[in-house]
Amino acid sequence: MTEDDLIAQIRDRIRGVPAERLLLGIGDDAAVWQPSRNNRSVVTTDALIEGVHFTRAAMTAHDVGHRALAANLSDIAAMGARPVLATIALGFPSQTDPGWLLAMYDGIAALAKPSRCAIAGGDLTRAPAITLAITVVGEVRSSNLKTRAGARPGDVIAVSGPLGGSRAGLLLALERPELAADPAFAELLAAYRTPKPRLAEGRWLAASRHVRAMMDLSDGLSTDLGRLCAASQVGARVETVPVHPAARRLAATTGDDAERWALDGGEDYELLLAVERRAFAHLARRFHGRFGRELLAVGRISAQSGVRRVDGVPIVPAGWDHLRDADT
Amino acid sequence: MTEDDLIAQIRDRIRGVPAERLLLGIGDDAAVWQPSRNNRSVVTTDALIEGVHFTRAAMTAHDVGHRALAANLSDIAAMGARPVLATIALGFPSQTDPGWLLAMYDGIAALAKPSRCAIAGGDLTRAPAITLAITVVGEVRSSNLKTRAGARPGDVIAVSGPLGGSRAGLLLALERPELAADPAFAELLAAYRTPKPRLAEGRWLAASRHVRAMMDLSDGLSTDLGRLCAASQVGARVETVPVHPAARRLAATTGDDAERWALDGGEDYELLLAVERRAFAHLARRFHGRFGRELLAVGRISAQSGVRRVDGVPIVPAGWDHLRDADT
Numbered sequence: 001m002t003e004d005d006l007i008a009q010i011r012d013r014i015r016g017v018p019a020e021r022l023l024l025g026i027g028d029d030a031a032v033w034q035p036s037r038n039n040r041s042v043v044t045t046d047a048l049i050e051g052v053h054f055t056r057a058a059m060t061a062h063d064v065g066h067r068a069l070a071a072n073l074s075d076i077a078a079m080g081a082r083p084v085l086a087t088i089a090l091g092f093p094s095q096t097d098p099g100w101l102l103a104m105y106d107g108i109a110a111l112a113k114p115s116r117c118a119i120a121g122g123d124l125t126r127a128p129a130i131t132l133a134i135t136v137v138g139e140v141r142s143s144n145l146k147t148r149a150g151a152r153p154g155d156v157i158a159v160s161g162p163l164g165g166s167r168a169g170l171l172l173a174l175e176r177p178e179l180a181a182d183p184a185f186a187e188l189l190a191a192y193r194t195p196k197p198r199l200a201e202g203r204w205l206a207a208s209r210h211v212r213a214m215m216d217l218s219d220g221l222s223t224d225l226g227r228l229c230a231a232s233q234v235g236a237r238v239e240t241v242p243v244h245p246a247a248r249r250l251a252a253t254t255g256d257d258a259e260r261w262a263l264d265g266g267e268d269y270e271l272l273l274a275v276e277r278r279a280f281a282h283l284a285r286r287f288h289g290r291f292g293r294e295l296l297a298v299g300r301i302s303a304q305s306g307v308r309r310v311d312g313v314p315i316v317p318a319g320w321d322h323l324r325d326a327d328t
Numbered sequence: 329m330t331e332d333d334l335i336a337q338i339r340d341r342i343r344g345v346p347a348e349r350l351l352l353g354i355g356d357d358a359a360v361w362q363p364s365r366n367n368r369s370v371v372t373t374d375a376l377i378e379g380v381h382f383t384r385a386a387m388t389a390h391d392v393g394h395r396a397l398a399a400n401l402s403d404i405a406a407m408g409a410r411p412v413l414a415t416i417a418l419g420f421p422s423q424t425d426p427g428w429l430l431a432m433y434d435g436i437a438a439l440a441k442p443s444r445c446a447i448a449g450g451d452l453t454r455a456p457a458i459t460l461a462i463t464v465v466g467e468v469r470s471s472n473l474k475t476r477a478g479a480r481p482g483d484v485i486a487v488s489g490p491l492g493g494s495r496a497g498l499l500l501a502l503e504r505p506e507l508a509a510d511p512a513f514a515e516l517l518a519a520y521r522t523p524k525p526r527l528a529e530g531r532w533l534a535a536s537r538h539v540r541a542m543m544d545l546s547d548g549l550s551t552d553l554g555r556l557c558a559a560s561q562v563g564a565r566v567e568t569v570p571v572h573p574a575a576r577r578l579a580a581t582t583g584d585d586a587e588r589w590a591l592d593g594g595e596d597y598e599l600l601l602a603v604e605r606r607a608f609a610h611l612a613r614r615f616h617g618r619f620g621r622e623l624l625a626v627g628r629i630s631a632q633s634g635v636r637r638v639d640g641v642p643i644v645p646a647g648w649d650h651l652r653d654a655d656t
Contacts (some may be wrong), residue, residue, distance in 0.1 A: 003452055006429070006452060007452065009426070010430065010433050014436070014437045014440070016437065016441060017440045017441050017445070017446060017447050018441065019446040019447075021412055021446065022413060022446040025449060031413060031415065031449045033413060033446075033448070033465075038368060041363055041465075043415055044415070044449070045416075045450050045461075046417070046451050047417040047419060047459070048449050049419055049454070049456075051456060052419075052455060061653070085361060087372070087373040089417070090375070091373040096655030098334060098337070101334070101338075102338065104342040105338050105342060108342070109341055109342045109344065109345050112342070113344060113345050118344075118345060118346065118347040118349065118361075119345055119347075120350055120359030121356075121359045121371075123373050123375050123461070124331055124334060124335065125375050125377060125381070126377070126380045127377045127380060127457070127459065128377075128457045129455070129457075130520070131375070131377070131455065131459050131461075133417040133451070133461035135371070135373060135415055135417075135463040137361075137369075137465065139363065157552060174655060190600065248606065259492075267531065271436055
């Protein structure tokens with residue numbers, strides 16, 4: 001059973017639960033409700049589990065805290081919202097060093113602070129492995145809310161930054177520590193260890209009516225672009241995969257395929273968006289002026305379903321399926 | 329290190345994180361923020377972990393789902409709020425029967441439905457044990473919000489129902505299955521397996537300005553009354569421990585101390601409140617008229633700190649400390 005299969009069956013099980021106050025439920029980056037007339041609140045949750053998402057050998061406590069909050073804030077950014085608060089459910093084995101746990105909270109706080117995200121409380125419990133489930137609530141003006149749906153044929157598909165850096169950093173951290181000292185690769189390690197949620201970029205892009213759909217890239221372009229297309233009932237033609245330049249250099253050294261990292265690696269936490277075609281060049285110039293980084297065109301939304309390269313070859317979802325290794 | 333010690337150290341770590349929009353943070357049943365002028369949103373999170381909070385041998389999947397949501401809804405009730413939505417972070421080992429997981433969602437949905445709590449999404453992941461972290465968002469009119477602070481000397485301490493039923497049900501389920509078939513004990517099993525969050529009671533009580541402080545009883549009266557007193561900077565004198573009648577009968581059979589179950593057992597999910605003395609009798613009559621159940625007086629709030637019996641003997645917090653068995 002894949003993750004999407006299980007989600008579909010779970011949806012069946014919760015049919016009939018009243019949801020009249022919910023504007024958007026399961027299936028986008030965050031759920032949306034309406035606390036008052038002109039405001040929308042959004043909520044997202046994400047868990048990191050030791051042995052599944054990280055090991056204490058390969059990642060510092062600080063980075064585990066940072067990554068767990070970053071994954072949630074990235075979902076908030078993808079809705080065009082700003083974070084309000086986070087709750088933290090933490091489970092840990094009885095022999096865990098409290099210093100490790102407190103350093104993890106330092107990592108959470110170090111990202112929460114510039115993100116202006118309050119830490120509102122949570123739950124502490126015993127668990128067989130360190131288990132960190134964070135929920136973040138955010139807010140957005142109703143007119144600015146962006147979802148995965150809304151892309152139309154002809155729209156430009158773009159990303160807020162180059163891809164594959166996180167996957168390259170993972171390789172450095174786990175398999176090629178001798179290359180990790182190379183300053184040319186430092187930004188890859190940082191992309192993996194302390195990814196930056198694109199909060200300011202997300203809010204800025206959400207304020208443009210020319211941005212028709214938006215989501216964050218957590219599971220890889222090959223998987224996530226398919227999800228955006230499915231939600232918008234369109235397809236996509238990929239012209240360029242924007243590979244992180246340092247990842248390209250690393251792949252040349254290690255004999256790997258950097259474009260695969262960019263397509264399938266996941267955890268880059270850049271924003272993926274569909275922009276009205278005629279507005280794209282102007283939006284990209286303003287984006288560069290505002291953030292000093294490129295809004296990178298990936299391809300075009302098509303009426304024909306499915307994600308394909310320009311030569312028609314399908315791009316198969318090969319990103320992170322959290323249940324891929326399931327026996328079931 | 330106890331749970332309260334660790335929480336205190338975590339608070340230190342997150343000092344400096346902006347929290348200007350937060351009206352209430354760590355330390356109450358739920359955190360509170362202000363989505364608009366006259367409204368307050370509340371959020372609470374609670375995790376259930378296999379082997380720590382339940383075993384698949386002792387509890388059905390349906391009951392695990394029910395209990396996990398009930399614990400959160402009880403916190404929402406304690407704030408006087410009504411639930412809006414829940415998010416669910418679920419981790420499970422690869423060999424887990426999907427049927428078990430879906431039955432767990434059935435249990436969640438069966439309680440979410442009458443509680444009018446939407447299921448807004450969540451996260452699925454591998455984990456070494458079944459890990460269910462639920463976050464619930466609720467709303468309350470600003471004038472009705474109740475917290476643990478606000479109790480004053482002379483107030484009547486009351487609970488929304490008798491205590492110890494859940495602990496008695498746990499004994500039946502785990503150790504005395506031969507007694508579990510006795511219809512006299514069925515309500516104890518139900519109190520343990522499918523506790524009812526006091527949502528309607530919480531909202532009704534919150535609408536009274538005579539109710540000065542409220543919380544839910546999740547960790548036991550001996551622990552939770554101390555927390556209410558600490559938050560209100562008062563003490564308490566306990567005159568009567570309202571023991572669940574069926575628990576008293578079971579204890580007589582098994583040779584246990586039913587009052588200890590009521591004081592320390594936890595997970596009864598009744599509401600604990602401090603009521604202005606002169607208003608108590610009238611409120612209790614109206615409560616009975618409305619809900620057909622007793623509002624049970626436990627004792628009085630005192631100016632002197634500490635929780636004591638009328639004879640002066642201290643009541644020591646002996647409820648559930650989630651980290652009590654820690655080596656650290």
